[in-house]
Amino acid sequence: MATLIEARGLTKAYGAKRALDGATFTVESGRIVGLIGPNGAGKTTALKAILGLARCEGELRVLGLDPYADRAKLMQQVSFIADVAVLPRWLKVQQAVDFVRGVHPRFRPDRCEQFLARTNIDRRSKVKELSKGMITQLHLALVMAIDARLLVLDEPTLGLDILSRKQFYDSLLNDYMDDERTILVTTHQVEEIENILTDLLFIDRGRIVLDTPMESIPEKWLQLVVAPDRAGAARELKPLTERQLLGRHVFLYEGADPDALERLGEVRQPSIADLFVAKIQGGLA
Amino acid sequence: MNSSFAWLIRRELWESRAVWVAPAICGAILIIATLIGGLQVGEVRIANLADPAVAAKIEALGGDAIPRLSRLLLLAIAVPFYITVMFTQFFYALDALSSDRRDRSVLFWKSMPVSDAATVGSKFAVAVLVIPLVALAAALLSQVVLSSMVALKLSGTELEFTQHLWTAGTWLPAIGATLYGALAVILWSVPLVGWLLLVSAVVPRSPFLWAVLPPLAVALVEDVLFDSSYFIHLIAERTLGVFAAAFSGTEQVGATVRIGPEDGLPPRVEHLMQPVEFLTSADLLGGLVVGALLVAGAIWARRYRDDNG
Incomplete structure (x- = not known):
């Protein structure tokens, strides 16, 4: 089992406030890890560090790369859904598919077509014409068609109704997850991911306070x-x-x-x- | 990587339709204005060319006057397109690195294996190359359309103008000057676009106000404290100043294209261009260096800025 993420003493200060305060943890491949913590505990900052969106002090390797220095390279192997509302509103569905196919070497158009075919999404629609549930489906179709080793989900079901939330996790488990893949997810809706997690990471005030396999x-x-x-x-x-x-x-x-x-x-x-x-x-x- | 860059450019064109809408509107205005009879260079209105009295005056200049005037008129058609380019670049570049932070879609774009340098590079390329080239194409098309309108208007008359309308001697120098003007606009815009991209990448919100109010404030303070207007002149020079930098005697062109022998012949368009002076001028070369630094700054800012503002 390979180590995908290795973080040691991860620290990030915004002014006097420490969003991360020496967080240390590892994520192994093939796991579904829940990163759980109260608001302001440092969840999002930790994910940003892992995705190369924010520079942190301490040691951090994701797939053997330094995320901040090698974000573009890292993104060939790592996908993320920050939350459902981030697809640009002016983008058309077909354009979104074409763009990802154009810039992502590990995108599988046939898989994306399969996922989209199961939805009621019209290719000519702009994102702003889709319901929130449909936007999630579209984003998920794009991301699940990427042959990535690590998928990072930050509050992926925020603002969705119960039905869409359930569909989201069902698709993820049934159509995406396999032994080769790893998912790191944060959410406030702990109950809904309780049964799919293999590992639990609790974070509080920038520190990891619990790191345990579910079993x-x-x-x-x-x-x-x-x-x-x-x-x-x-x-x-x-x-x-x-x-x-x-x-x-x-x-x-x-x-x-x-x-x-x-x-x-x-x-x-x-x-x-x-x-x-x-x-x-x-x-x- | 190359095809990926092409997709980044395409992405920009999906989002920013002003790239082709603005020159299209500019062309439409020119055509409508000509139809109504408003297009004017010096005292020559295109619609007036069919007026025998005006035509007679021009022909009275004799010699080379008519082909010279034709070339100037063709170049003059391109000028509003150059100005359209500046406006389009201004709004495009200001929006380029801020609108996706405003709607948080930056997180989607950053989830793609595309470096920040490539992202900023694609936006820079659209601003300094695609926008001017689309406008250039529209300018050339407008020259043909407006010439056809004049030809139609003058058809059946015996005016000498009609003989010069479609000759290589008229068109080649005019097109050369139009291309040269576009090149000048492209090169001249580099520092300004760099500045706008940097503002767009750095400020938390309202890039327009950030780009416009501080320079205005500086100009105001300068006026109050020193009773001078150096800064305003600097801004004018870095924008519309391109015409004075790339062409000689632009301020006289309007005055020289008088209709009447007492004012002499209109200048030759090729004599207006001063490519060597322009391309080697410290203003241009210094601007390119400053522009490169500003774009590097925008790339750096794009890396550390995210949806948190």
């Missing part, structure tokens, strides 16, 4: 739901967080003994949102 989450983190009379005993086991839900107490543990928890109540696997609260909002808040 090891159940080994490390457990959620315990207990009746109020057991809450005291549950607190003794040093949970990361505690909250109350419908009269019951919900605790999240890191590295706890599952058998000890089983004796107190119902043990569940925590969701990404639960982990997010524990890791980022921090402790017993």
Whole structure:
């Protein structure tokens, strides 16, 4: 398994504010990595650094290249969708296809045709005449037809309705993803990517606070739901967080003994949102 | 890479229809103005050529007067196209590196394997080459159309003018001067386009105001503090000054093309051109160097600027 992205001590300051503060992480090929963090945590800055759009301090190699110095070369192997609204409004659908075919050596026109054929998009339309969902479909058709090793998605479904969001991720998984490809995605809608991720990166205040494969989450983190009379005993086991839900107490543990928890109540696997609260909002808040 | 650059140029033409719309409008105005009788060089109105009294006056100049006048009229037709080029370049270059940051589509363009140097280069090439060449083609076409209109108007008359309308002796020097004028406009525009591209790449928004207000402010301050107008003259020189730099005696042309023997013969168009002086002038060569630096600055700014402004 090859390392696609290697970041060490990535730092970027805008004036006094540090958007990235020594972020260190790696992304291996064939993975679908979710980069999750609250607003202003440095997600977008990290993606910009990876895409060569912003210069950062620290070490950063993407596909063995320095992204800022070699952006044009990097973009032959890396695609990205910043968010759905960035296709220029004056561009016609056919022009968009022709342009990408003209400038991108790894673009497969036949694949793009296949994707477009499944939509109701008229080739003669300008982007501004398309609905937001259609613009996403068009952008996705263009990007999925590029034989790239890394696809970066920054809030790709922002502002889309539920149906379009679902279609977006379905196409991505069914028509695009394979062992050779890697996806790095940021989103606020954690629930909708929960089931497709293979790895999780939490970022907070410019630092990586959690870096784990999804499959090891159940080994490390457990959620315990207990009746109020057991809450005291549950607190003794040093949970990361505690909250109350419908009269019951919900605790999240890191590295706890599952058998000890089983004796107190119902043990569940925590969701990404639960982990997010524990890791980022921090402790017993 | 070469074919990729051609696609970048094509992209510009998809977006900026003014490249061909502006010269088309210019040509249409000239044709309509001629039909109404408004096109004038000195005291010669094209529509008046059919007027026997005017024609007689011109013929009275004798000798070479008529072919000389014909060539000047043909060159004069190109001048509004040169000015159209300047306006088109101004708005095109100001928009070139800012409109896609405004609508965030810069992120789409930057997701393509195209270097910032190639992107800026394609926009520079459109501004200094494509825009003038399209306008040049429109100017040449207009010369033919307007000459045909004159020919139509004069057909059936015995005027000597008709004999010179379609001769190589009239057209070759006129076309030569028209091409030379276009070359001068192209070379002269390099620093101005460079400046506009830099402004377009750097400023967060409102490139028009950024390009126009600071120079106006400088000129105003200069006027108030020093009671001089050096800066305004500099701007005039770097724009419309191309005609004075590339042609000699432009200010006299209007005055010399008088109808009447007392004013002498109109000048020969080929004597108006001063290519050696122009191409070796410090103003032009210095402008090219400054232009190259400004374009390099625009490439640098394009790299670090993104949708964050």
